[in-house]
Amino acid sequence: MNRYQHLKIKDQLFILISLIMAVSLILIFSGVQYAFRVYDQQIYRKSSQVLMMSSKSIEDELKKIEDVSYQITTDQNIQANLLKAGRDQNKYGRYRMKREIWDQLAEFTGSKRYIKSIHLFDAFGTEYSAGASSAEALKERRNMLAEKASRQKGGNVWVTMPGANGEILSVREIRSYQNLNLDHLGIVLIVTDLQSIVADLPKDLGEGAGKIAMSDGRNAFFSESPLSRMEELRLSSPDQNGYDIVEENGQRFFISYVKSSYENWTYWSLIPFDTMFSKISAMKSILISLFILFFLTAVLFGRKMARGITSPIEKLVAAMKNVQNGDFKTKPLFVASPEHQDEVSVLNRNFITMIERINELIADNYEKQLMLKETEFKALQAQINPHFLYNTLESINWLAKTNRQPQISKMTESLGFLLRNAINMKTDVLTIEEEAEILLHYFTIQRFRFEERLMFDVEIDPLVKTCPVPKLVLQPLAENAISYCLEPVIEPCQIKIKACKEGEFVYLTVADNGPGMDEGFLEKARKGLVQTRGRGIGLQNIDERIKLMFGQRYGLNISSEKNKGTTVSIKIPFQSGVL
Template sequence: MNRLQHLKIKDQLFILISFIMAVSLILILSGVQYTFRVYDQQIYRKSSQVLMMSSKSIEDELKKIEDVSYQITTDQNIQTNLLKAGQDQNKYDRYKIKRDIWDKLSEYTGSKRYIKSIHLFDAYQTEYSAGASLTEALKRQIDRLIEKAAERKGGNAWVTMPGVNGELLSARQIRSYHHLNFDHLGIVLIVADLKSIVGDLPQDWGEGAGKIAMSDGTKLFFSESPLKKMDALRLSSADQNGYDIVNKNGRRFFVSYVKSSYENWTYWSLIPFDAMFSKITAMKSIFISLFILFFFTAVLFGRKMARGMTSPIEKLVAAMKNVQNGDFKTEPLPKAPPERQDEVSVLNRAFITMVERINQLIAENYEKQLMIKETEFKALQAQINPHFLYNTLESINWLAKMNRQPQISKMTESLGFLLRNAVNMKSDVLTIEEEADIVLHYFTIQQFRFAERLVYEVEIDPIVKMCPVPKMILQPLAENAITYCLEPVLDPCRISIKAWKSGGFAYLTVKDNGPGMDEDFLDKAKKGLVQTRGKGIGLQNIDERMKLMFGGGYGLHISSQKNKGTEITIKIPFQSGVS
C-alpha cells in the first residue's frame, strides 16, 4: 500500500481503473454465463411450447374428424336406412340401402383431408365402407371396438392401432333418434391419417421443433423419430409437461413432453442437443472475445465516457425524484436536441413527453369527471319529465274517452306510444315489427292532420318481423316522405312501407309518389350535403348507424326521379331475432 502511494498519480489512476475493470470483467463474465444458462432454459421452454402448439394442431384436426363421425351418426339418411336394414327387405331394397349408405360415406370421406377411410357396421355386422379397405387385423378387433364405442354411449372413442405407425381410429356407436329410443343401430369407424397430420405441421418453428412421438401412458403408438427406443424414457411421468436431457448411444438429446387434456396421450419431442445449441456455443465464444477487446478499450476511454454518460443520467434521476414526490414540472431538466439519437437522449425526451402527457391526462380526467357529474345531474332531471308527460297524456286520453272524442283519444294514445319509444333507453335495437308499430302510430297522428290527402300502407313479410334493426330508422324516413311529398302539394300522397326477405338479406323500402329529386339534389342527399328542414334524424345518420351495426356492405340507398317519386331502400342481413 505504501509502495502504491509513492507512484505517480497517472500510474495510480491507471492501476485503479485497471483493478476496477478487472473486477468488472470477472463479475460481468459470471453474469454472462448465468444469462446464457437462463437463455438455455428459455430454449427448453420454447421447445415445450412448440410441442404444445403441435399437439393442439394435431388435436384440432382430430376434433374435425370427430365432428365428421358425429355428423354420420346423426345423418337422417343413414339413420333411416339402418332402421330399414333391420326389417325384412327384398334383394333390390337391400341393394338400395347399401348404395345409399355407401354414397353418404363417400361424401363424408372426401369432406376432410386426413380421413383415409370410413367403415360402418350395422347391428347385424354388415359392413359399409368408403376409402381404403379394412385390414384383417382391424377386422379381428371389431368386437373390442364395438365394446369401446358402447362404453362412450354415443360419444367418440379414439383407439390406437397396435403394430400400425401412422394411423388412428375413431369409433362411435350409432344410436337411433327415432322417437328418442336410442336403440343400437351400429358402429362407425374412421381411419385417420395421423402420419400426414404430423407431417403437415408448420416447419418454420425454428430450433424448438423436433421429431414428434405419441404414447398412451404405457407404450408408443406413433413416432417419426429415428430413435426407436423412446419407450425407455419417462412414459409414466406424473407431470403434465416438462423436459429433460438424456444420453443415448453417446449422444445427448433434448426431450420435451406434454400430456394431453383431450385424450390420455402424451406428446414427445426429441431434438439432438448439439445441433440445437451449436449456435449458442459459438455466440458465447464470440461474445467473450468481443468483451475482452472492449475491456482494453474501456480502460483507455472509460473515464471520459463515464463522465459524459453519467452527467445527463444524474439530471434525469433528479427529475424522476421530483415526479416521485408529486412535482410534474420538467423545467429543471433540459430537453435533449432532436439530432441526438443516443439512448440517454431518447430516454430524456421520452421522459419529458411522458410527464407532459401525464399532466394532460390529469387535466382531461378532471374535465371528464365534471362532465360525468353534470350528465348524472341532467339524467336525474330527465327521469321526472317523461313520467309527468306520460301521466298528462293518460289524463287527456281519459277525458277524451269520457267526452266521447275517439279521434283525440286515438291521437293521444299514438303520441304516448311514440314518446315512450323515443325516450326508452333500455335498448338501441328493435325488431322490424316493433319499428312498423312506431310508424303506424306516427301515420295515425298524421292521418288526423292531413285526412284524405295522406294514403299509406305498411306490409311486413312475417318471416322478417323478428329481424333486428337500429332503433328509429323507419319513422324518420316516413317523416321525410310527408315533409317533401305531402306538404308541398295539395294532391293525395301515397306512402308505401314494405319489408321482405331475399336470399340471405332483408330489405325495407319507403316509397312515395311525390315530386322526387333531380340528379344534382339526389347526389347531394347521398353525400349528406342537404340541410334538412326539421331537427330530426337525417338520412346520413341512419346510414351510418346501419353500417355501424351490420358492416360496410349494408345501409341505405336512395333512388328518385323528378316528378316520379322517391324510394329509399335499406339492406340488412337476415337474422331470426334480436340477440
C-alpha cells in the first residue's frame, strides 16, 4: 500500500482503472453465478411441486394397502381360524383351517393391483401365504418384523427390503378382539410392488419429477434411476426440502428432495443437469470473453487518459509547495475560468478559497486565545468563594469547640471534608481507602441526624485499600441505601459496606436490611430508569464511569428481594497501588 501511495498520480490512475475493471469482472461473474442460483431455485420449486404430487400419489396407494392389512387383521374368519391354531385338531380340521385362511388371503391379494403377495404367520410360527413373492427372506427376518409390529400395538409399520429394490413391506400385528383381550394371534406381511406404483404415475408427475428415488434418512431403499452408486449421491439431509447438484459417472444431475409427512422418508428426483443448462453456459462464456476484451482495451487507453488528467494537477502541486513553505498569499500557477467545471478547475478554485479561509481562521484563532485567557482569569476568581466557605466552616468548628459542642464540631469537620473532596477538580480517581474515608465522614453527619436508627459497618480488606476507583462511587450508594431503607420506616437500619478481593477482581458492596424491591422496580433500577433520591448521581452514572475506566467486563449490579433488603455490588479489577 505504501508503495502504491508513492507512485505518481498517472500511475495510480492506471492501476486504479485496472483494479476497477478486475473488480467489475468479478462482480459480473458473481452476478451470473447468482442468476444461475436463482434459476436453480426456480427449477427446484417446480421439481419440488411435481415431486410432492408424485409422493402424494405414491402414499395414497400405500394407504390403500394399509387399509387391506387392517381388513385382514379384523376379518372374522381369519380371527376365528387363528384362535383355533395350536389347539388339538384332527388332520382334516387343520387342513380346512389352513385352506380357509389361504382362500381369504388370495381374495385380499387380488383386491389391489400393487400387492405382490400376502404372508401371515400365526402365534406358533406357521406360515400362510398367497401371491407370487417368495417367503424365504421373510422367514429369516420374521422375529425382527414381529418385534416391530408388536411395538405398533396393532398399527401398521412400513419396512424396507434391503437387496430387493422395488418392494416394500406392510407389517401389522394381529390381535384378538374377542372379549377385547387383544391377545397376540400373529402378524400379517404384505409385499408391495413399489416399482409398479412409481412406474404407473401420470407422465406429468413421473417425468416432470425426473427419476424418483426414496431413502429412509440413512440409505436409499428405492431407485428408479439406472445409476449404479445411488448411495454416493448424498441421499440424506437434515432439511425438510432442498436441492443439490451432484456428479455421477461423468454426468451431472439436478437433485431436489422433500421430506414425507406420512413416514420418515425422503423423496428425491434426479434430472440431467447439462441438457438444461447448455445454452446458458454458452452465453455465460460469451459474456466473460467480451468483458475480458473490453478490459484489455480499457487498460491500453487508461495510461493515455491518466497523463491528460494529471498534467494540470502537477502544476497545482507546485503552488501547494509554496503554501507548505508558509506563503499563504500564494496563487496557483494558472487561473481556471469559472466556465470550466472539470475537476482540476474546481480544485484550483477551491484551493484559492482554502487559502483565504486559512487566513480568516488564523485571525479567529488569535481572538479565541484572548477569550481563553480571560476565561482562565475568571476561573481563578471563582476559587475565592470555596476558600471563603472553608474559612467560615473552620470558624464554626472553632466556636463549637469553644462552647463545648462536640457534635456540632464533628459535623462541621465532616461537612468540610466532604465539601473539599466534592469541589476538588484535580483528580477523578481515588483509592478505596480514600473513598471509605469520605464515606465515614458522610455517615458521621447522618448518624447525628438519625441517631440510633442508623447502624453502619465499614469493612475494608487491607489488600485492596490502594486499589483505584472513580471518585464518589460509594457515597451515592450509601445515600440511596439511607433514602430507600431508613427514611420510609421507623425501625433501625443496618448498612454494611465491604471491599474485598476475590481472585483477580475487587468487589465493593453496599447492603442494607430494608424493605427491598419487587421484580418490576428492580428491573427498572437495573436499566437506570429510577431516579435516585440523593444528590443526583444515579446508579447508571456510576456504572458508566466504572465501565469507562476499566472496561465493559466491570460495572454495577443490583440484587434485591421483597422484605429481604438490597445489595448493590461494584466489580473492578485488582490494581494495587495504581494511581
